[in-house]
Amino acid sequence: MEEELYQSEERIFLRDYVRCVVESLGALPWNDIDRALESLHDARLRRAGIFICGNGGSAATASHFTNDLNKGANVEGVPRFRAVALVDNTPLLTAWSNDSCYEDAFVEQLRNLVRPGDLVIGISGSGNSPNVLNAVRFARQVGAHTIGLTGGQGGKLAPLVDIAVVVPNACMEQIEDMHMVLEHAMVSALRDRARRERVPSLLLPEGWPARWADSDLAEASGGRRAVFLPQDGILVPPTWSQGTDPEAWELLPGALEAMQVWAHxxxxxxxxxxxxxxAHQPVPYEIIESAYRTLMAQVSMRGGRIDAVAWCPHRVEEKCNCYAAKANLITYAAKVLHLDTAHSYLVGDSGRDIALGMAADCRTALVLTARGSAERRQVEAHWGARCMVLPDLAAATEWVLSEL
Incomplete structure (x- = not known):
């Protein structure tokens, strides 16, 4: 009888515990969660580093969160997350704790890793863990974005971070339960969004976060002007025969000079x-992206500049909108970089290039190199005087300058 009574009391406690968790889940700060999701998705598309830290149960959540971002959120044709749990390297964590102090164990790791535009996530049930607070302070000092997962009244962490997700509950165990639920739900939502959106891949120079792309200046002036160029046939010869090794890519005559003039x-x-x-054969996303990034570096080392590479990572059977009437390759890059497509230019050597520029409302020009001569009649029949026809890239360079 005494054993049955004990079990009955235990069951009552468990039911009450679960009831409190369910009630708190229903009262979560959804607007803040939406902002956190947007920040994570943005970090993914920018290839930003994501660094997660916490103590005790929150350390386990940080490690679990990192695992799920790096594996569970993967979608073919979308950049993978670059997440690191600052709690996982036990030798390094204990070395800094022993030789410096535990309060700086995460900060010292961030000094090796974090860059402007990266994302640091601090998890603290109380919101008052000194090493988490110090990590967030350091992240803000170097220009990283910050998210805090906490509970109760938010502690000192909530007002310190850019985005605070505060679980409305004072029980530490229940706060940690909800942090795990949130982690799983957020990763699932991020995976679902990546599958649905099928956006182009946008590469920027290292250290230049997309959201910082002269946004204040561009918005004040209605948007920055740009020149859009196809990589294939304008910058380098058709590359299907050269494979994914960018070392084999040679810039076509006038390409480097054109980029130098336009950048100036x-x-x-x-x-x-x-x-x-x-490449016409199946090639992993990361290899193709690496080839494009190497091309950007090669142009930079030779005195030119590529501000961004917008490329379609999708296969034909996926029926994306990158080259369709929505012209996502151009419009997506323009949105992220705050570009004014109506006062921008597209120079191409094929009807597909010209169609992309027209759909994005750019001023367009067909050059008669590579495929241009063969496709001239088709382009003129379709767009007439709306599309300039020029002999080569040097003439296109002068045309753009004359329009400024």
């Missing part, structure tokens, strides 16, 4: 392309 004139230079422009 204050125009953003955006290169666009797709999977089939790099």
């Amino acid at each position: 004139a204050g125009l953003a230079v955006v290169v666009f392309g797709g999977r089939e422009d790099v």
Whole structure:
């Protein structure tokens, strides 16, 4: 009888515990969660580093969160998360704790890793863990974005971070339960969004977060002007025969000079392309992206500049909108970089290039190099005088300058 009574009391306690968790889940700060999701998605698209820290049960959540971001959120054709749990390297964590102090164990790791535009997530049930607070303070000092997962009244962490997700509950165990539920739900939502959106891949120079792309200046002036160029046939010869090794890519005559002139004139230079422009055989997303990034570095080392590469990571059977009437390759890059497409230019050598520029409301020009001569009649029949026809890239460079 005494055993049955004990079990009955235990069951009552468990039911009450679960009831409190369910009630708190229903009262979560959804607007703040939405902002946190947007920040994580943005970090993913920008290839920003994500660094997560916590203590005790929150350390376990930080490690679990990192695991799920790096594996569970993967979607083919979308950048993978670059997440690191600052709690996982036990030798390094204990070395800094022993030789410096535990309060700086996360800060010392961030000094090796974090860059402007990265994302630091601090998890603290009380919101008052000194090493988490110090990590967030340091992250803000170097220009990283910050998210805090906490509970109760938010502690000192909530007012310190850019986005605070405060669980409305005072029980530490229940706060940690809800942090785990939130972690799983957020990763699932991020995976679902990546599957639905099928946005182009946008590469920016290292250290230049997309959301910082001269946004104040661009918005004040109605948007920055740009020149959009296809990688294939304008910058380099058709690359299907050269494979994904960018060392084998040679810039076509006039390409480097054109990019130098346009950059000096204050125009953003955006290169666009797709999977089939790099290799006709199946190639992993990361290898193609690496090839584009190497091309950007090669141009930079030779005195030119590519401000961004917008490329379609999708296969033909996926029926994306990158090259369709919505012209996502151009419009997505323009949205992220605050570009004014109506006062921007697209120079291409094919009807597909010209169609992309027209759909994005750019001023367009067909050059008669590479495929241009063969496609001239089709382009003129379809767009007439709306599309300039020029002999080569040097003439296109002069045309753009004359329009400024």
